[in-house]
Amino acid sequence: MVHQAQQLDSGQEMELIASSISKIHELEAKYGRPKNSVLLLAVSKKKSPEQIVKASRLGISHFGENYLQEAIEKINKLRELNLKWHYIGSVQSNKTREIAQSFDWVQSLDREKIALKLNEHRGNNLDALNICVQVNLSGERSKSGVSINQTEELCKLVEELPNLKLRGLMAIPAPQSDFQLQRIKFRELSRKFNALKTNYPSIDILSMGMSNDFEAAIAEGSTMVRLGTLLFGARL
Numbered sequence: 001m002v003h004q005a006q007q008l009d010s011g012q013e014m015e016l017i018a019s020s021i022s023k024i025h026e027l028e029a030k031y032g033r034p035k036n037s038v039l040l041l042a043v044s045k046k047k048s049p050e051q052i053v054k055a056s057r058l059g060i061s062h063f064g065e066n067y068l069q070e071a072i073e074k075i076n077k078l079r080e081l082n083l084k085w086h087y088i089g090s091v092q093s094n095k096t097r098e099i100a101q102s103f104d105w106v107q108s109l110d111r112e113k114i115a116l117k118l119n120e121h122r123g124n125n126l127d128a129l130n131i132c133v134q135v136n137l138s139g140e141r142s143k144s145g146v147s148i149n150q151t152e153e154l155c156k157l158v159e160e161l162p163n164l165k166l167r168g169l170m171a172i173p174a175p176q177s178d179f180q181l182q183r184i185k186f187r188e189l190s191r192k193f194n195a196l197k198t199n200y201p202s203i204d205i206l207s208m209g210m211s212n213d214f215e216a217a218i219a220e221g222s223t224m225v226r227l228g229t230l231l232f233g234a235r236l
């Protein structure tokens, strides 16, 4: 059982990670997706550097973090592994310098002001910062993300900023246990993604799907699933 809140031993940890990777391949085949068309982002918030090292030994190279100080400690500690770090938490405007200088990706861009600040602080000594625009699919006021209708405007701005590279869209739909209803939400984002790709050729990442809905996301064309619990067990 993946969801029980108990400490896993090291063998169980490796097993969970390996089985998550094969599950993704299984779903690619099941839904007619090309092999390796779905990238795995390992969401390592609240997980130890040792667990990240284990995942990296199994071939995972992209890691997602929400809590800035915790993330920066891990990034510094694991520098030799050459991992790709994705910031997936909400970006506060007084944190843009640290985020722009420490991460390879920001998946949670949701406003113009933050785009301008990330661009300014990235500087040109580093490769452009990869950006996904976060879309609010549920229209919940409490959730971050731009509406589907405002998505292109923010993409256009990112495209114009020299130290940012527009890579795609990210969404966290409201929790929903019905598979068909999960698919309907993801389909909406997938349509927007395909429409944008025509005008913005750098777009290649559709970041959707978490532990409880990644099958529906893969069925609807996700190119990156963000898995935490499934991969590492419950966050204690």
Ligand SMILES: *Cc1c(COP(=O)(O)O)cnc(C)c1O
Residues within 6 Å of the ligand: 043, 045, 066, 088, 089, 172, 210, 211, 212, 226, 227, 228, 229, 230
């Ligand atoms: C925590 C988190 C995840 C992973 O969630 P799980 O349900 O544990 O897979 C994915 N995306 C974002 C943005 C998150 O904050």
